[in-house]
Amino acid sequence: MNSKHFDIDKIISNFQSLQEKDITYPEISPMEEIHKTMQKRAGQLILECGVRKGFSSSIFAYNSELSGSHCYSVDIEDCSDVVESSAWSFFQSDDTEVDKILGQFPNIKKRGIDILLIDSLHTSSHVKKVLYNWFPYLNKDSIIFVDDTDSFNYRKGQKKDSILNEINWDEINEFVINFSRSNRSQISLVQFHKKSGLSKLYKSSNRGELPSKLYNYNRFVGVVNFIKILRRIKFW
Numbered sequence: 001m002n003s004k005h006f007d008i009d010k011i012i013s014n015f016q017s018l019q020e021k022d023i024t025y026p027e028i029s030p031m032e033e034i035h036k037t038m039q040k041r042a043g044q045l046i047l048e049c050g051v052r053k054g055f056s057s058s059i060f061a062y063n064s065e066l067s068g069s070h071c072y073s074v075d076i077e078d079c080s081d082v083v084e085s086s087a088w089s090f091f092q093s094d095d096t097e098v099d100k101i102l103g104q105f106p107n108i109k110k111r112g113i114d115i116l117l118i119d120s121l122h123t124s125s126h127v128k129k130v131l132y133n134w135f136p137y138l139n140k141d142s143i144i145f146v147d148d149t150d151s152f153n154y155r156k157g158q159k160k161d162s163i164l165n166e167i168n169w170d171e172i173n174e175f176v177i178n179f180s181r182s183n184r185s186q187i188s189l190v191q192f193h194k195k196s197g198l199s200k201l202y203k204s205s206n207r208g209e210l211p212s213k214l215y216n217y218n219r220f221v222g223v224v225n226f227i228k229i230l231r232r233i234k235f236w
């Protein structure tokens, strides 16, 4: 395979050396986790939402060539030249347009999705739409990655300080947690907090199963604050 913007052999070799260095392996970043997951799974059908310069596409294509998998990638912009690989296909489209994408990639409907990466528009409403639209096509034992679920890099005084991104990242994270809690019978959530954060959702239900509506588990902020004041009075 060929990656236009990334030295993929060097990146993979760095991932491998990190894994070998320390059995506790605490430095895991989102792309390393995706790489590690790909290493454990063969014959996968991957749907990638959001390509840009093709970092994640390169990781998917590299591993897909080795494991008989195939990565179908979608972006609203033309990213068709970022990767060259027999295991990678690109389609320019809004990632919520399921029928249009299935028309281009009928294999997705035929085989179902084993790995879904959501890394396109970073608002909770868009992530929700993508997840609910594609959920019926996810196979049993599939994995959903939602990138960018930790706002720390954008918080006050941090390197990428941005209040808008902080709000969006926090809302995406809140949605992902709420989604997994509302679907506890079919979803298990694991989160990584390195870099901009990654959520990994394991889906145990069969293909075609629909997700539940989101349930609001939050208490009124006023009630919580009142209880906190009572707690303070009691102890101090």
Ligand SMILES: C[S@@+](CC[C@H](N)C(=O)[O-])C[C@H]1O[C@@H](n2cnc3c(N)ncnc32)[C@H](O)[C@@H]1O
Residues within 6 Å of the ligand: 049, 050, 051, 052, 053, 054, 055, 056, 057, 074, 075, 076, 077, 093, 094, 095, 096, 119, 120, 121
């Ligand atoms: C963060 S970048 C993707 C990064 C890529 N996954 C990687 O790891 O290198 C987000 C991409 O999502 C695309 N995008 C934004 N809105 C979209 C939409 N509605 N449908 C599909 N792609 C979208 C943007 O054009 C951009 O290229």
